[in-house]
Amino acid sequence: MTVTRDHxxxxxxxxxxxxxxxLIRKLERYAVLSASDRAALARMSTGTFSVEPSTDLVREGxxxxxAYLVLSGFACRYKLRSDxxxxxxxxxxxxxxxEVDTVPGVMNHSIGTxxxxxxxxxxxxxxxxxxxxxxxxxxxxxxxxxxxxATLREWLMNIGRRxxxxxxxxxxxxxxxxxxxxxxVQNESFKLPxxxxxxxxxxxxxxxxxxRTLQSLRQQGLITLRGRTLTVLDPAGLRALAEFxxxxxxxxxxxx
Amino acid sequence: MTVTRDHxxxxxxxxxxxxxxxLIRKLERYAVLSASDRAALARMSTGTFSVEPSTDLVREGxxxxxAYLVLSGFACRYKLRSDxxxxxxxxxxxxxxxEVDTVPGVMNHSIGTxxxxxxxxxxxxxxxxxxxxxxxxxxxxxxxxxxxxATLREWLMNIGRRxxxxxxxxxxxxxxxxxxxxxxVQNESFKLPxxxxxxxxxxxxxxxxxxRTLQSLRQQGLITLRGRTLTVLDPAGLRALAEFxxxxxxxxxxxx
DNA sequence: CGGAACGTTGATGTATCTCAAGTGGGGTGG
DNA sequence: CCACCCCACTTGAGATACATCAACGTTCCG
Numbered sequence: 001m002t003v004t005r006d007h008x009x010x011x012x013x014x015x016x017x018x019x020x021x022x023l024i025r026k027l028e029r030y031a032v033l034s035a036s037d038r039a040a041l042a043r044m045s046t047g048t049f050s051v052e053p054s055t056d057l058v059r060e061g062x063x064x065x066x067a068y069l070v071l072s073g074f075a076c077r078y079k080l081r082s083d084x085x086x087x088x089x090x091x092x093x094x095x096x097x098x099e100v101d102t103v104p105g106v107m108n109h110s111i112g113t114x115x116x117x118x119x120x121x122x123x124x125x126x127x128x129x130x131x132x133x134x135x136x137x138x139x140x141x142x143x144x145x146x147x148x149x150a151t152l153r154e155w156l157m158n159i160g161r162r163x164x165x166x167x168x169x170x171x172x173x174x175x176x177x178x179x180x181x182x183x184x185v186q187n188e189s190f191k192l193p194x195x196x197x198x199x200x201x202x203x204x205x206x207x208x209x210x211x212r213t214l215q216s217l218r219q220q221g222l223i224t225l226r227g228r229t230l231t232v233l234d235p236a237g238l239r240a241l242a243e244f245x246x247x248x249x250x251x252x253x254x255x256x
Numbered sequence: 257m258t259v260t261r262d263h264x265x266x267x268x269x270x271x272x273x274x275x276x277x278x279l280i281r282k283l284e285r286y287a288v289l290s291a292s293d294r295a296a297l298a299r300m301s302t303g304t305f306s307v308e309p310s311t312d313l314v315r316e317g318x319x320x321x322x323a324y325l326v327l328s329g330f331a332c333r334y335k336l337r338s339d340x341x342x343x344x345x346x347x348x349x350x351x352x353x354x355e356v357d358t359v360p361g362v363m364n365h366s367i368g369t370x371x372x373x374x375x376x377x378x379x380x381x382x383x384x385x386x387x388x389x390x391x392x393x394x395x396x397x398x399x400x401x402x403x404x405x406a407t408l409r410e411w412l413m414n415i416g417r418r419x420x421x422x423x424x425x426x427x428x429x430x431x432x433x434x435x436x437x438x439x440x441v442q443n444e445s446f447k448l449p450x451x452x453x454x455x456x457x458x459x460x461x462x463x464x465x466x467x468r469t470l471q472s473l474r475q476q477g478l479i480t481l482r483g484r485t486l487t488v489l490d491p492a493g494l495r496a497l498a499e500f501x502x503x504x505x506x507x508x509x510x511x512x
Numbered sequence: 513c514g515g516a517a518c519g520t521t522g523a524t525g526t527a528t529c530t531c532a533a534g535t536g537g538g539g540t541g542g
Numbered sequence: 543c544c545a546c547c548c549c550a551c552t553t554g555a556g557a558t559a560c561a562t563c564a565a566c567g568t569t570c571c572g
Contacts, residue, residue, distance in 0.1 A: 079413045087413040108406055108504040150364055152408045157335045157343040159416045160460030204416030206529055248364040462561055
């Protein structure tokens with residue numbers, strides 16, 4: 001066992017951070033973190049700033065020299081076509097961090113907020129230092145990056161081979177699992193601060209069709225979605241409709 | 257400058273490998289490799305075996321403890337739905353290697369050949385040793401993995417937001433660039449050992465519609481595709497149709 | 513010569529898109 | 543506190559890209 005020299009107040013801080021810092025909460029699912037690891041992650045999460053909805057953090061074509069960590073709200077990676085059509089390729093929910101390990105280069109997509117967000121900008125050097133000194137964090141981030149890639153493949157399957165209802169059902173199953181992993185689901189409900197327009201750009205459908213599909217899911221008694229809150233009324237039914245197999249998220253051992 | 261102790265024959269082997277080993281050829285685009293790096297990569301490429309078309313190398317649910325390197329032919333990653341529908345999420349063309357850095361875990365997709373292939377299986381320990389002793393290789397593989405992820409995002413955009421013609425055009429632009437990067441394009445032609453069925457499972461279309469879309473591309477004088485050989489007749493036109501921006505492949509400095 | 517796999521074509525069906533016109537709620541200014 | 547406005551959501555009608563089904567052609571290989 002590692003002997004840590006925590007003072008009582010520090011230990012309390014640590015416990016607090018464990019509960020409230022979504023990054024720590026997320027990475028603890030991927031690796032066993034020491035108090036010192038958690039302290040380092042807490043250090044990464046300082047200097048936060050809040051960002052308005054629909055604000056770009058990084059734009060396609062720019063060179064990125066920092067990692068961004070989302071502490072609250074929804075952000076996303078997206079690409080634009082010349083005619084303005086948008087494809088969202090990733091959600092960044094609380095606890096998600098992007099571009100830690102990237103060899104700096106020109107971004108070929110943008111990163112922007114969907115809702116108002118609390119964000120921390122982690123300078124590249126700080127991120128590299130922390131990763132270098134904390135092998136457990138490095139390992140957890142590596143796993144996290146594999147999960148991101150698996151998620152991308154799952155989205156490709158979703159858009160390429162599933163019907164509108166199945167796509168939305170699958171997305172909601174995934175989000176529910178991810179939000180639960182950072183403690184943001186209560187009674188099968190969580191904040192989903194997305195417009196139907198955003199959902200359409202995520203799953204490759206028009207917002208009108210998203211609207212009709214949502215109504216169908218509601219009529220089947222699977223979900224409610226009102227006031228930016230999604231409630232899964234019938235988790236088993238939703239998973240069955242989507243053929244949702246959560247293994248790719250590496251959250252298998254989640255407490256219910 | 258590094259002093260290498262090559263004998264003349266070794267140097268000739270090195271030059272030969274540089275030209276014929278697609279892995280070396282590919283990674284040299286991402287990092288400057290020493291003769292010793294190239295020798296290590298050549299070592300990874302030994303013990304090859306040929307594989308029939310439509311053969312799985314790894315199946316979903318299995319645990320993978322080796323990297324696979326494709327030296328000739330086309331392989332792919334794919335996922336299946338319970339009704340048999342397939343979504344291809346990645347092509348593995350000569351020089352592509354998969355799962356080097358993976359934390360061993362349950363595969364959530366399969367890897368299989370599309371054509372007959374020449375494949376090398378690189379045991380996990382060997383791969384880790386080589387990466388550990390050759391920082392340039394490690395760096396090149398890291399970049400390669402970022403390219404793979406960017407490609408996945410591009411495919412998502414392709415399926416989610418482009419028409420059938422644009423999807424196929426974009427895929428062909430990408431493949432042309434990747435095949436050129438390993439020296440397999442001559443006069444804008446290269447071997448494309450895929451059925452229209454495979455293409456459909458790649459871009460989320462039925463094979464019938466792939467057929468009709470290919471005819472349209474042919475009638476526009478953009479391509480020919482006969483006997484498993486694709487020729488791009490009008491590269492600029494094809495790129496324009498697809499809005500193809502090759503930056504994500506990190507092959508910008510390709511010789512024409 | 514025969515069969516299998518792939519490619520082609522036609523006819524018909526349907527999921528989803530586009531256009532267009534409302535409805536509703538939450539914030540803001542008067 | 544009300545009126546207004548904006549934005550998101552909703553609904554309908556009509557268009558279309560793509561899927562499905564089914565038949566036939568072609569090539570290649572044993």
